Amino acid sequence: MRDTSAEFMNTALSAPERASALVAEMTVHEKAFQLTMAAPWLYVHADGSPAANAARQADRPVGFICNFGVDDPQVMADTVSRVQRFALEQTRLGIPLLFQAEALSGFLTGGHMVFPTPTGLAATFSPDLVEEMTDLIRRQMRRLGVLHALSPNLDLGMDPRWGRVHETFGEDPYLTASMGVSFVRGLQSGNLSEGIIATAKHFIGYSAPEGGSNLAAFEGGPRRIRDLHAFAFEAAIHDAGLASVMNSYSDVDGVPAAASRAVLTDLLRETLGFEGFVSADYGTIEQIVDRQRAATTPGEAGRLAINAGLDTEFPVPFGFGEALAAEVEAGRVSPDVLDLAAHRILSAKFAVGLFERPYPAETINVAAIADEGVDLSHELARRSVVLLENDGVLPLDGGASIAVIGPHAANVVNQYATYSYPAFRDMMVHMSSGGMGNMIGVDPAMAEWNRDVFTTGPGDAYVRDHLHTRTLGEAISGRAGSVVVEAGCGLVEDLSDEDFARAVEAAAASDVAVLALGGASLWFNGARTEGEGSDSTDISLPAPQRRLAEAVAATGTPVVVVLTQGRAYVLPEAVRNAEALIVASFGGPFGAEAVTEVLFGDVNPSGKLPYSIPRTVGQIPVYHHQRNGTGFQKPLPPDVTHHFLDTPATPLYAFGEGRSYTSFQLVPVEAPAELAVDGVAELVVDASNTGSVDGATVVQLYGSITSSGVTRPGQQLLGFVRVELAAGQTRRVTFRIHGRQLGYTAADGTFCVDPGQMTLWTSLDAFSKADRFTVKVTGDRLPQASGERVFHSDVTVA
Template identity: 35%
Template sequence: MNLKNGLLLLLSIFIACSAFSQVQTPLYKNANTPITSRVNDLLSRMTIEEKVGQLSALLGWDMYLKKGNQVEVSDLFKKSVAEQQIGMLWATLRADPWTKKTLKTGLNPELAANATNELQRYIIKNTRLGIPLLLAEECPHGHMAIGTTVFPTAIGQASTWDPDLIEQMASTIAVEARLQGAHIGYGPVLDLAREPRWSRMEETYGEDPYLNAEMGKAMVKGFQGNNLKSGINLASTLKHFVAYGNPDGGHNGGSISVGQRELFESYLPPFEEAVKAGAWSVMTAYNSVDGIPCSANPFLLKTVLRENWKFNGFTVSDLGSISGLYNNHNVAASKEDAAALAINSGLDQDLGGYGYGAQLLKAIEQGKVSQKTLDSAVARVLWLKFEMGLFEQPYVDPNKAAKLVGSAQNTQLANQVAKESIILLKNENHLLPLQKNLKRIAVIGPNANNSYNQLGDYTAPQQEDRVVTVLEGIRNKVGKNAEVTYVKGCNIRDTTEQSIAEAVELAKKSEVAIVVLGGSSARDFKTEYQNTGAAIVSDKISDMESGEGFDRATLDLMGYQLKLLQEVVKTGTPVILVLIEGRPLNLNWPATNVPAIINAWYPGQEGGNAIADVLFGDFNPAGRLTVSVPKSVGQLPVYYNHKQPSPHGYVEMDEKPLYSFGYGLSYTSFDYRDLEIKVSEEERDLKVAVEFKLVNTGKFDGDEVIQIYIKDNVSSVVTAVKQLKRFKRVNLKVGEAKIVKFSLTADDLAIFDNQLRKVVEPGQFTLMVGASSDDIRVQGMFNVSKEVLR
C-alpha cells in the first residue's frame, strides 16, 4: 500500500468513526437541536419507572452530608436515585428547626454550591440517561438558606406600592439562589388574603387582586429575567392555586365556598397576569373550592390554566396534597386512586415524592393512567431542564457564591425595601420625626431586640451580626449623642415572666419611649411540625403566633403586651408604638391612646436601620396598607372592595375597619387638583386617559402613593363599591408640582356578566383618585357608549 492509499484509508476510517459517533450521540444531548425534538427523543428512551421518577420532588436537606468544610452526597440520596429515579429535589439548602439544619449543621453559600454540584455530578454519572436534577428552593423574601439576604415578607413588599423595586429585589434573590445551584424559586404567593386570622397572611400581598397581580408580575420578571440559561435567573413557581387565602374560620388549608364569578373576578386574576408574564410553574393549594380539591380540579388545571390562559409550564402539588386527596379530603379510596385522580386532573409533579412514585406506578399498572397523560407531564418537566441548559451546564461556581451571596450591595437593597414598606399609621401633634438632640431614649418591648422575630416565616438562621434590630438601629442612628436604654418588658405570648415595672421606671426617666410590640413567626426547636412543615399549635409556650399553622381566634396583642403598653403610656412620657407583625392586630386602644404608631410588618435583616431612619426623619414614610385593619374579628370579612350594597353598622360598633386598604400617612402633605378624564372608544377596545396635578404642600420632601379606583355605576350583575385599577409611587420635593397621567383600557372596566362573559357594558362609571380607598381627593364620571367584549 503506497502512502497515498494509506492516507485515503485513514481518512475513510476517520469519517466512518465520526459518522458512527454522531449516530451514537443521543439527540437529546445535542444543544443545537430544538427542545421539542430533544424532549421527544429523551421520552422515547425512558422506562416507565424513569418517567415517574421525573415527577417526584423529594425533600432535599437530607441528601447531603456535611463533614467539616467538605460536602458529599448521602446514602439516602444514593438510595433515592437507585430506587426512584428521581428528577427533582426541594429545599435542599433550606435551614430551620423543621429541617433541623442550623448555622452549624447547615451550609454557607460556598458549601451550598459544592453540595448541589456533588448531587448533580452523582446523578449524571450514576444513572442510565444522565438527566440532571431540578433543584427548587423557597424564595418568598429571600432564598431560605444560610447567609442569604433577608428582605421584608410579602405583606411588607406590597406595602411599598413599588413594583419596580420588588422586581429588583426578586432579581437579587434569583442571583443568590442560582449561584448556589437552585433552578426554581417558590414564589410569588398570590393568595388573596381576606382573612387575617389565617396564619399565612404575611406571605401574601394583601386583599386586592390588582395590587397582587402587579406585585406578582414584578416577582416573576425579577426571578426569570429574559434568559433562564443566564446562570443568574430562576424559574418562578406561583403559589397557591387557588383561593387559599380566605379559608373558612381562618383555618389553614380549610375549604372555601366561592361562586365562579367571584373566582374569576378576584382570585384568579393575579395568577392569570403572572402566567402572562411567563411564570414557568404553578403550585396547587391544599384547600378545596366548592367541594373540589385544588390538586384534583380539571376545571382549574386544564380548562382555566391551559386552555384559557395557554399555560405551557408544569404544575406541582403542595407538600402532601396528593396523598391528602385520600387521607384529608377523602375523595379517593386509595393512595393509587389519589395519584391517578391528581395526574388525570392535570397535576404534573409531586412535591414530597410520596404522592406519585410507587402509587403512580401502581395506578399505571392498573390502567388508571394512560401513557399519553404520563408523557405529557414528564415532557413539561424535562422542557424546563433543557430551557435552563442543565444538560450542558449543570454545575455552579462556589467562588461566585461565596463572593456575591449576601453582599453589601444586596444588604443595601434590603434596607431600601424595608424603608419603603414602613407605614405611618398615626402621628398626633407631629411627634415624629424625632429630634436627634434627644439625650435619653427608652426602647421597650419583646420585638425591640429580637432578631428572629423581625425576619418572618420561611427564613433560615442568620448570623446575629447580619440582622439589625430596632434597638441596634436606634443606637446606630444617634451614636454617642444619646443614652439609649432597653428593657424587654414582656414576651410575645409567654406570661411566666415580665419586667413591666422596670420598663415603667425607664420610661419615666426618658424623653421618649419607643415600644416595639406585635407578633412572631420565628420557629424554634421546641415547636413540633406536621409533615408539611406547618407548625403544630400546642400547650408549649413559644413566641410564635403567626406563620404557617398558627391560625388565630382573635387578633389581640398576646401575652402582657397591651398591659405593658398601657403602663408605659401612663407615665406621661411621649410614646411611639412600633409594630413588627405578620398580620393586622387589634389596635383599638393604641389608636386612641398612643400619639404615634408605625407598622413595619416583618422588615427583614435591615429592619432596625430602616425603622430608625423613619423615626428620626432621614426617610419620609410612604408605605400604605394592602390589607384592612379590623376593629374586631366580629367584622370579618372586612375588605374595601366588597360588593354592593354597603354594609351597615353593628350594635356594638360601626362596620368600618380601623384603618382601610391603601391607608398611610406622611411627614408632608399633598394636594390633588384639576382632574381631567377623556374617553376614546375604538371598535374592540377603549381608552380612558386620566390626568391631574399633584402638589407637595408640606414641609418635607416625600413620596405619595396615588391610587385610582373605578366604580361601575349600573351593571347587569352586582359589582364592587370600588376597585383599584392603577397606582403609582411618586416623589415630590417641597413645593413641587407634577402632572400625573394614567391610561385605563377595556380590561379595567370589564365585568363578568350573567353569562360569565368578560365584557364592558355601556353606561356611566365613576373614577376616583386619592390617597387611600377611603380618602378620595378628586373624582369624576365618564360614559361608555357601546359594549366591548373581551
C-alpha cells in the same frame, strides 16, 4: 449515563421538541419517577461522602431535589454538584435534577441577603424594586445551580386570622398582580435560559379558608374565583410568562384542588391559558388520603391528581413514582396522561438550560455574596415603614430621653418571618435537636443531615453574626443620648412583676416612650402570632402587650407605638390613642434600622398599608374592594345605618393609607368623558408636595363600575404610582386606562367588557374624599379570552 449524541441533546431543536424526543426513550417507571422528588441526604452526607444507600437512587430517577439550606454557599454549591453528578452519571438517561428553593424573602440558603416579608414589599408600592430584588435572587440561585423557585405567593391576604397573610402582597388583586408580575419577571428574566423557574402559589383560594384556618375548605363560586382570586395568576401568566403554578391544599367546591380537573385543567389551562407545569405543594397527594379522605390508597390519590392536571409530587413519592407506574401498567391511567406530565417537566428543564449547564459555579466568592443586595434590602425596608398617626411627636429629638419598651425592643430574631432563611434555619435546628414541626411536608430525616451543616448556634447568633442585625433598642441607642430598653412583657406571655414595673417606670421617667409591640412569624418552637399553621381566632394584640400599653399610656409620657407585624391586628385604645403610630413589616436585617431612620426624620415615611386594619375581629372580612351592598359598601339613605350596633362598619385604617412628615395634594387636570370597550382613555392629575420637607407618596387610581345583573366591587384599584416630590414641587401624573382592564364575568357567564357607566377618582388612600368623574363605557359587548385582557393601566410621571 447520558448519550450526548441522542436526539434530545440536539440544541437546534426547541425545548418541547427535545422533551418529546426524550419522553420517547423513557420507560413508564422513569417517567413516573421524573415527576417526583428526593432529598440531598439520600445521595451524600453533609461532608460530601456518599450516603449509605445512594446506589438505590439510580433505580429511582427522580426529577427534583427538595428545598434545603446550609450556612455556607460553597457547601451548598458542592452539595448540588455531587448530587447532580450522580444523576448525570449513574442513571440510565442522565437526566439532570431540578433543585428547588424558596425565594419569598431572598434565596433560602445561608450567606445571602434577606429582604422584607412580602406584605412589607407590598407596602413600598414599588414593583420596580421588587423586580430588582428578584433579578438579584435569580443570579444568586443560578450561581449555585438551583433553578426552581417556589415563589411568589399570589394569594390575597384578606383574612387576618389566617397565619400566612405576611407571605402575600396584601388584600388587593391589582397590587398583588403588579408585584407578582415584577417578581416573576425578575426571576425568569426575558429569556428563561438565563432565568430560573418561578412558581406562583397557591392555586386557588388558599388564603380564604373557612374560619381563617389553614388548609380548610375554600367556599367561592366560579365568578369570585375567576374575577378575584385568579386575577394575579392570570396577569403573571400573560405579562410575565409564568412557568409554574403550585396547587392549593384546600378543597374547592368539595374537591381537593390537587385532584380537581375543574381547577387545574379547565380553569388554569383552558381558561387562563397556562402552559407550564403544576408543582405540587409538599405532601399534597398524601393529604388527599390522610386529611381530606378523598381517596383510600396512594395509587388512587395519584391517579386522581395526575388526571386532574397535577404534574408533580413533592417532597417524596407517595401517589406518583412506583404507585403511579402501577396505575399506568394496570390500565387505570392512560400512558398519554403520564407522557404529558413528563413532557411538561422536561420542557421546562430544557428551556431553563439545565441540560447544557447542570452544575453550579465551581468557586463561590462567599464574601462577595454577603455584600449583594445590602443597599436594596435597606431601601425596601425604609419604603415599607407606614406612619399612621403623628400629632407632632415625630421626628424624635436626639437629645430627648427615650424608653424603648415592649417585646420587640430587644428581640432581633423576630425581624425575620417564615420563608426567610433565618426562620427556616431555626426550624431545622429545632428538628435536629428532636423537636417536631407543623410545616406540611418537612421530612424529619433532614434533621440528622442538618446537624453537620449549620456552622453557628441559634438564630439570634446567626442573624447578628451573618446579617449584622440589630434590635430596635440597639438602633435607637445609637441615635439618642439617653436610652433605656426594657421588655416589660413577652410576645404572648407575661414576664415577672419586676420586669413589668421596670418598663413602666422607665416610661414615666423618659421624655418619650417608644412602645415596640406586634407579632412574630415562626414555624414552631417559639412564641408566635403568625406563620404557616399558626392561625388565630382572636387577632387582638396579645393580652400581655395590651396590659403593657395601658400602663405606659397611664404614665402621661408621650407614646410612639411601633407595630412589627405581617398582618392586621385589632388595636387596643391605648395604641389607637398614642401620639404616633408606625406599622413595620418583618423587615429583615434592616427592619430596626429603617424604623429608627423614620423615627428620627432621616427618612420621610412613604409606606402605604397593603391591607385594611379592622376595628374588631367581628368585622372580618373587611377589605376595600368589597362588593356593593356588602360590608361598608352599602349606599343607603342617610338615615339608614350600615354600621354594626357596637362599631362602624368601616376599617380602622384603610388600604393604601400612610402619612408623611410633609403634606400632599392631588388636583385633577383632565378626566375622560368616555372610554371605549376596546379603547384607551387618560386621567391626568397634578400631585404636589405642599409642605416644607421632601417626600414621596403613592397616587392611587380607583374605579367603580355598574354592570347589568352583577354586583361589582364598590371600588377597584385600577392603577398606582409612587412619586418623589421635593418640598413645594408639583408633578403631573397621567393614567392611561384600557377598556380591556374592565373584564368581568357577566350574569350569563360570559367573560367580557360591557358598555355602561364607570366612576373614576384618584386618591392617596382607599377612603379619602376625592373628586369623582363619571365615564361612559361605550361600544358593544367585548368577549375576552384570557390572552386578550389588559391587566394594568399605564402610568407616566412628568
